[in-house]
Amino acid sequence: MDRESSWAAIERQRLAIAGLLTELTPEEWAAPSLCAGWRVRDVAAHIALTPQPMPLRTLLAAGLRARGDYNRMIDRLTVAHAKHPVAELVSQIRDQAASRRLPGPTNYRNILFDIIVHGQDIAIPLGRTLTTEPAAVAAAATTAAGIGRPIWDAHRLDGLRLRATDIDWEFGAGREIRGPVLALLLLVTGRTALRHELTGDGTDFAIDRLTRSRRAPAPHERAANS
Structure with missing residues (x-):
């Protein structure tokens, strides 16, 4: 956007x-x-x-x-x-x-x-x-995924591939996590409230790492x- x-x-x-x-x-x-x-x-x-x-x-x-x-x-x-x-x-x-x-x-x-x-x-x-616009959420997810210190660990997404199922958006490479882009955005920012909407072999690994990296x-x- x-x-x-x-x-x-x-x-x-x-x-x-x-x-x-x-x-x-x-x-x-x-x-x-x-x-x-x-x-x-x-x-x-x-x-x-x-x-x-x-x-x-x-x-x-x-x-x-x-x-x-x-x-x-x-x-x-x-x-x-x-x-x-x-x-x-x-x-x-x-x-x-x-x-x-x-x-x-x-x-x-x-x-x-x-x-x-x-x-x-x-x-x-x-x-x-609270209604969100997928295109805006995708842009937000791209920004959030690239933010490191002083907010988050800059390497928290290493080895992970995030792929949205409701819009053409993906980030990174490695173990895959799939789901609505809003669920991915929340995960990237250390929130697991929409964990039930995520699938993929990287999901549990990512949740453990990302929630620990958020202060x-x-x-x-x-x-x-x-």
Whole structure:
């Protein structure tokens, strides 16, 4: 997907997530998401924060407090923002759905995979359905599969071939894993919620490796920021 079609898909996904969030009960807002260590509320806060780039000074200070750990820094900033009222988080997501502002050294390709994955982080554990576009998911999967440090182990997909069954998309070489491209995207980002949709001799091997390579916020970090 090119830049314009990617931004259009990002806007649609943000609006769809905002719509879903308006339906949630207080219990659902507090429910665990697929994103390790985060509640649905925390994921919503992360989505709301993305189009609101912080000043460089703020980011540097947050990075120092996190001792240079990128994932810890994101966790702390997100949990702090999650203290906003849920109605405000929804409004931020909806009002900034078309925003093209980017946080830090990132690009629209990263934003595309981030919004698709985090939408599923909310929807799947709540038993909700959040529609995705196969072409956008395939583009997101390509981006996510190529990302290494500081997010994931750069070699986590070595020896694996991912092949989508619902769109013409594949990545890598080696033991094969087949399934819908959304299930593959979630697997690449360390999520096993759609494991039942995957087949192939590389599936169990990949699940073990990919889930171990994904760092979850430590409990003491969450307690310190709640």
